[in-house]
Amino acid sequence: MSDTKEIEDKILSEISKIKSLKELQEIKIQELGKKGRVSILMRSLSDVSSEEKKILGKSYNELRVNILKAFESKELEIRDADILNRIEIEKLDVTLPVRPGNDNDEGKIHPISRTIDNIIDIFSNFNFTVETGPDIENDFHNFTALNIPDDHPARQDHDTFYISNQDNQERKLLRTHTSPVQIRTMINKKPPIRIIAPGRTFRCDDDATHSPMFHQIEGLVIDKNINMGHLKGLLRAFCEEFFEVSNLPIRFRPSFFPFTEPSAEIDIGYNKIGNSIKIGQGSDWLEVMGCGMVHPNVFVNCNLDPEEWQGFAFGLGVERFAMLKYGISDLRNFYEGDIRWLNHYGFSTTNSPNFDFKED
Ligand code: DAH
Helix, strand or coil, X not given: CHHHHHHHHHHHHHHHCCCCHHHHHHHHHHHHCCCCHHHHHHHHHHHCCHHHHHHHHHHHHHHHHHHHHHHHHHHHHHHHHHHHHHHHHCCCCCCCCCCCCCHHHCCEECHHHHHHHHHHHHHHHCCCEECCCCCEEEHHHHCHHHCXXXXXXXXXXXXXXXXXXXXXXXXXXXCCCCCHHHHHXXXXXXXXXXXXXXXXXXXXXXXXXXXXXXXXXXXXXXXXXXXXXXXXXXXXXXXXHHHCCCCCCEEEEEEEECCEEEEEEEEEEEEEECCEEEECCCCEEEEEEEEEEECHHHHXXXXXXXXXXXXXXXXXXXXXXXXHHHCCCCHHHHHCCCHHHHHHHCEECCCCCCCCCCCC
């Protein structure tokens, strides 16, 4: 027994001096391998009586287990120390500013993202929350519930991308506007509702002012005793805030959308000097968004009583707002991924907001 204890103490003291994983492997083989002290002891059991074998076997086994445990905890100790050491010497300060003079080292915020963030910011201050919906929609949410039935001429204006119909499942499409989020919200939430819904939208169209993928922001307010005056007040305040022009010339021009009645389009006053547009001056009008009072049929399609609830909705194109604010003249620039363009029109991630009007 005392032999065992002596061997154990010796090996444990050896283990305690180990400094590296390499050394640990070597000593482990040396001590626990075939020629190691523990194996020799184990083999010696074949020469003893079965009585002694029981007692010695138990103590040799305990010795083996204790030594294995000591190797294991030593290994953990070395690995932990290694990690701490690497953390110490491989320090990286991610808060350091980029070295000056190399524009490409700093990522830029895309003007579309910046415009969406900016619009969300403004509406958050008006107590709106943000809702989202899927890019792949069905006929019901994109058209039918919005009072655009199958044979409605407005369907043709949407140049819809349909997704090929497999296994006779319900026909799916890429949403042509963010208005289906109105439907999803009215079906899933109880009024009062005060939401905006930014997102990607898709239409089969491609030229300097249209892209097959673009972005819209939808808005919806449902409550009791809501009228057109609320709509006008809110959207005027929003446009003045977004374009940073007080007393912005603005007009609500009667229009038509199947899901609102009455419907209007909002125009804002602008002036074109050379190639650049000055918002809020001059005598020309620029159409910026659609809006109107939610149609009673839309309420009914969402299981809400139009006698009890009223509301208004609006929708705007993000690209158009970004082009007007930042003086970008070709919509296709947004999606080309040209790093030089992004360095010019993008926004710094570290500087405070800068909405300076940039000329093209
Ligand atoms: N969904 C319309 C479109 O894509 C935009 C729009 C107009 C949305 C009027 C509205 C609205 O919510 O009230 O052209």
